[in-house]
Amino acid sequence: MTFDILVMQIFSGFSLFSVLVLMALGLTIVFGLMGVINMAHGELMAMGSYMTYVTSVVFQRYFPDHMGWYFIIGIGVAFVVTFAFGFLLERCFIRFMYKRPLDTLLATWGLSLVLQQLFRQVFGPKEVTVPTVQWLQGAWKISEGLELPLNRIFIIGLTLVIAAAVFLFLYRSRWGLRIRAVTQNRAMAGAAGINTARVDAVTFALGCGLAGIAGSSFTMLASTGPVSGQQYLVDTFIVVVFGGVESLLGTFLSAFAIGQTQISLEYLTTGSMAKAITLLVVIVLLFLRPNGLFAAKVRR
Amino acid sequence: MLSVNQLNVYYGDSHVLRNLDLELAPAESLAIMGRNGMGKTTLLKSLVGMLPARSGSIRLAGQELTTGKSYERVAAGIGFVPQGRMIFPYLTVEENILTGMQGAPVAPIPDYIYEYFPVLFEMRGRKGGNLSGGQQQQLAIARALVSNPKVLILDEPTEGIQPSIIKDIARALNLLKKERGFSLIVSEQVLSFAMAVADRYLIIEKGEFVHSEVRETVDRERILRYLTI
Structure with a gap:
């Protein structure tokens, strides 16, 4: 194995790691902190992907001169839409099932089917792709045999920024403190003066918004179809459970371990x-x- | 100041509190005493909204609290220290105290907390779940105090705590009460602690108050008879 290949392998491992972290961050909050088994989490990612697609179409039609910006805006749109959807979902649906994990599992699975059909109705059964913005095309050429694709570098960077933001929000802000208090003991958090219903809604919505961001960035790696979300869901749960629920650091290290293991094994054996x-x-x-x-x- | 009228509370299907009336004056300290299963915890939980009232009313300084959510009652001036302390185990001591401060989003913890409970300052970076029972009790009191309650409610604060710490807590409560002017309701089975902090003693049996004493004329023997089987 030459040095170039080794670097490429490690880079691929990092790339997969960042994808896994992006997928898992939202679920760490929804499942890890709140204990809600949300089978529709994958569909929320797909929703984020579709929102980015919609943004790209709007930009192509109305602001073709500013196509370079569409992706950044698309991430924002994906976050806002999935956050709002998550907020409504919690208020109208999830909050009635907090102490019934099995019912939550079935109900959210049903929801995921509904959402898949909705995507099929609105966007059609065929997969959609978004144009790669100019500044993410190509690769960073380090030497003759060593090239790192820019879009993957961007995803790694985006992951680090989002993860840092989530960490600061959860562990350094008063809102984060309330979220952690409510998830540890809802009744006592109320008796300490915290508006638990509002905290629950915001927490759940935040997890959904993060799923939206993840979905948005995946448009750069793959096309989006109505069932794309399902492919993400299993990996996401594995990362969160393996890391230890309730632990952000655990999610990080678990994604890292899984990412690097998978890529090195792929080099030595086959993908499956x-x-x-x-x-x-x-x-x-x-x-x-x-x-x-x-x-x-x-x-x- | 706090007035409870004809309160009926059910725990599941069982009728625990029966037409309970209770008046608490400003700066008064009241001990509610009784054996296990007589309704002490149910009464206190229903005051803070952890259990719903079936009928009756709870008013604090003229404000109707009966149907309010817990956080609304805390905002209105109820501070609650639950039985078993219910510290947030994964939050640090400092964070546990901050959960009680809703009004001031970035304000630091007031100095008096650490003056009265210096052990919390030493432990401020430790996880709440790793404290001893006595330390957790002080932490639970601190968490309730920072919301500036008009009425501080403590549910069996001496349960499972060593006698020397019980004395410290009683001393701190008496000083804090004088300094900050809140009223106190404490449910208790340990008579010495109740005598140390309260001016009035109510005995609860099967969800009703059956006997009342005030500090000046207290008959210890009679209260003890109610507490022993």
Whole structure:
């Protein structure tokens, strides 16, 4: 293995890591913090992708001179729309099922089917793609045999920015404190003076908004179809569970471990073999550490 | 100041509080005493809104609280220290205290908290779940105090706490009460603690107040008879 290939491999691992982190951040909040099993989380990502697609179409038609900006705006649109959708979803639907995980699972699975059909009706059964903006085309050429694609570098950068923002929001802001208090003990948080219903809605909406951002950035890597969300969902849950629910750092390291393992195994074996081995390792590790890699150690 | 009229509360299907009346004057301290299962915790939880009232009314300084959510009652002036303390285990001590401060979004924790509970200052970076029972109790009181309550409610604060710490907590409560002028309701089975902090004692049995004493003329033997089986 030459040095160039090694660097490319590590870079691919980082790229997959950033994709996994983007997918998992929203679910870390919705499932990890709130304990809501949202089977429609993948569809929210797809919704983010479609919103970016819509933005690109609008820009092509009305502001063709500013096409370079559409992607940044598209990420914003995806976040706002999925955030608002998540807020409504929590208020009208999820909040009635907080203590009923099995019902939540079934109901949100139903919701995911409804959303898939909705996408099919609105955008058609065929997959849609967005144009890659000019400044993300091509690759960063380091040497003769070493090229790193710009869009992947952008996703890695975006992931780091979003993850830092989520971390600061959750662990350094008063809102984040309320979110953590409510998720640890809802009744007591209320008795401490926190408006728990509002916090629940905002928390859930934030998780959905992050799913939207993830979906938005995936448009650069793959096309979007009505069932795209389903492909993301399983990976997302594995990352969150493996990292240890309730732990942002755990999600990070779990995505990193899974990403790098998968890519190196892909080099050594084949794509599906790599996936199978990765999953096996995850299962064995979860068997040994049922609470995931990073369960917090305190008296309950 | 706090007035409860004809309060009926059910715990599931069982009728726990029966037509309860209660008046609390400003700066008064009241101990509610009784054996297990007589309705002490149910009464206090229904005051802060953790249990709904089936009928009756709860008013604080003229404001109707009966149907309000917990956070609205806290904003109106109720501070609650629950049985078993219910510290947020994964939040640090400092963060636990901050959860009680809704009014001031960026204000620091007031100095008096750490003056009265210096151990919380030492432990401020530790996770709440890793504190001892006595430390957690002080933390729960601090968390309720920072919302500037008009009435501070403590549910069995001495449960599972060593006697020397119980004395410290009683002393701190008495000083804080004088300094900050809130009224106090405490449910208690330990008579010495109740005597140390309260001016008036109500005995609750099967969801009704059956006996009342005031500090000046208290008959300890009679209260003890109600507490022992």
